Amino acid sequence: MIRRFHVPLLALALSVTAAQTLAADAPALRPDQVQFRALYKELVETNTTLSSGSCTLAAQRMAARLKAAGFADKEVTLFTAPDHPKEGGLVAVLPGKSATAKPMLLLAHLDVVEAKREDWTRDPFTLVEENGYFYARGAADDKSMAAIWTDMLARFRQNHYQPNRTIKMALTCGEETTWAFNGAQWLTKNRPDLISAEFALNEGGGGDADAKGKLIDQTMQVGEKVSQNFRIETTNAGGHSSIPIRDNAIYELSDAIHAVRDYEFPVQMTDVTRTFFAKVGASRNDDMGRAMMALAKNPTDKAAEAIVNTDRTYHSMLRTTCVATLLEGGHANNALPQRAAANINCRIFPGNTVDATQAALTKAINDPKAKITPVPPIRPVAVPPPLDAKVMGPAEQLSAKYFPGVPVIPTMSTGATDGLFLEAAGIPTYGVPGLWGGPDGDGVHGLNERIWVKSLYVGRDYLTDLVKAYAETM
Incomplete structure (x- = not known):
């Protein structure tokens, strides 16, 4: 823990x-x-x-x-x-x-x-x-x-x-x-x-x-939340580094990681988080407090969400989050990479499944060459x-x-x-x-x-x- x-x-x-x-x-x-x-x-x-x-x-x-x-x-x-x-x-x-x-x-x-x-x-x-x-x-x-x-x-x-x-x-x-x-x-x-x-x-x-x-x-x-890791892997035939091509496993992996970075999971709330944002928001006499109360009343309030999102902890409490944590790739300094991979650590909001989170990542990356698989152990739904x-x-x-x-x-x-x-x-x-x-x-x-x-x-x-x-x- x-x-x-x-x-x-x-x-x-x-x-x-x-x-x-x-x-x-x-x-x-x-x-x-x-x-x-x-x-x-x-x-x-x-x-x-x-x-x-x-x-x-x-x-x-x-x-x-x-x-x-x-x-x-x-x-x-x-x-x-x-x-x-x-x-x-x-x-x-x-x-x-x-x-x-x-x-x-x-x-x-x-x-x-x-x-x-x-x-x-x-x-x-x-x-x-x-x-x-x-x-x-x-x-x-x-x-x-x-x-x-x-x-x-x-x-x-x-x-x-x-x-x-x-x-x-x-x-x-x-x-x-x-x-x-x-x-x-x-x-x-x-x-x-x-x-x-x-x-x-x-x-x-x-x-x-x-x-x-x-x-x-x-x-x-x-x-x-549930902590669940996913592996994104890209592969190709590789070759000599003196004659590079765009079809490069590291470049493809980089594109996939950027897609993960830019993807925002939607806002979700439970009775607990709604109570939290309402109660803590009411204790504050500032824009953040007012935004927290507004979002507790209406989770679709984009203006309030934008303010609450500026606090990294509050941002994470509102949704599933996924972030790249480990990288590996290539096999020689003078060779085009045949394989590249990244670990994506997701913190899945209660009630959401590992399969649904994987599907969201797959859609966000939108590249059939990027293989996405859950990394054991597979955690239960929170x-x-x-x-x-x-x-x-x-x-x-x-x-x-x-x-x-x-x-x-x-x-x-x-x-x-x-x-x-x-x-x-x-x-x-x-x-x-x-x-x-x-x-x-x-x-x-x-x-x-x-x-x-x-x-x-x-x-x-x-x-x-x-x-x-x-x-x-x-």
Whole structure:
């Protein structure tokens, strides 16, 4: 996953008079926070990169934590695929009291993006607390959430808390690498009984703060795009470069790429994005805000669209997008190319199929010599969960308690998470508020990844109360 791709809502800071600066040094830790920090440290310092790490080991360590807290063997399931021994995961079940209330599922991924020690200021696999931040690969994405979920279930069992509805947790591998084994997808296909649930809570939401740590908003991710790659390939007979001709595979590929660049997918909206543009637009007293509200009312308003499109994030929220990301071509400096190819990465708007997106690209390129094929894995159609008051209500009520004056905004992610696989299996999945990050991305997927210490501890408390609210009242 992705970094939580939040929409820039800095304009809301002007209207949030009660927002507090939240990057200040945290007070002395409570005993439960000391225990949580130890669990978080163990998980972060377990290397789970695809190249040299092991999600299986991380899952085993978290399972040991749960069993030490009192979980029975039958309540904790470790799983691996035979051909992916280091990409295993964990499912844990805390039984509820109700025989009729359907379970809820807590999802997080254990794997992290690659990190080279020589590039980092600090060892990426040693948790460092410094200047109000935790630094390490996975400190935010997504071991913060995986640690919070695991610690939460352990505390629930230790405190003899039995929820009304059963709470399940799945810690999986493969979210960060498109072509790798994906544990969430494997569970939906091979052990759907383990994770069956009425709904799931996942990464993808969270808050935005300014550079000083002033919290501006919290977001609830309600829906996401599908990430799907396509390969455009052109071929011909080639020949000697001393006698060039126009029939050149690289030139043909270049024309196709230009066609992709110039093609604009049409505007689309869901209930979530319409609510988002209306709500955020109303908070702004500028041309952008007025255009956002106008477009929410009438998605065919071209004048409003032109203004909204000037913001690259808003532009992406309105449509499917496709962009060239990789190139290859030719075989010798002194030879005409026999083959050229490009990877086109598309982020497909919910409800649209891979086939329909391929057809749109084919029409835009309009060249029978350019072969367009989807690159495995082929992702399922994104099915947005409902914008449900039963989901938004508790999140908003708790936000008023923990973050007075800070709004909770429903949003659709322009990125992608493993929630895609759960939604395709009929489990509506929501990216929850609680944690927050800064405007520079906090090094997620890059160098010196970090999370505010206060964000982690306060977000943990918020999420504990949120899970209890859903477990008891929905």
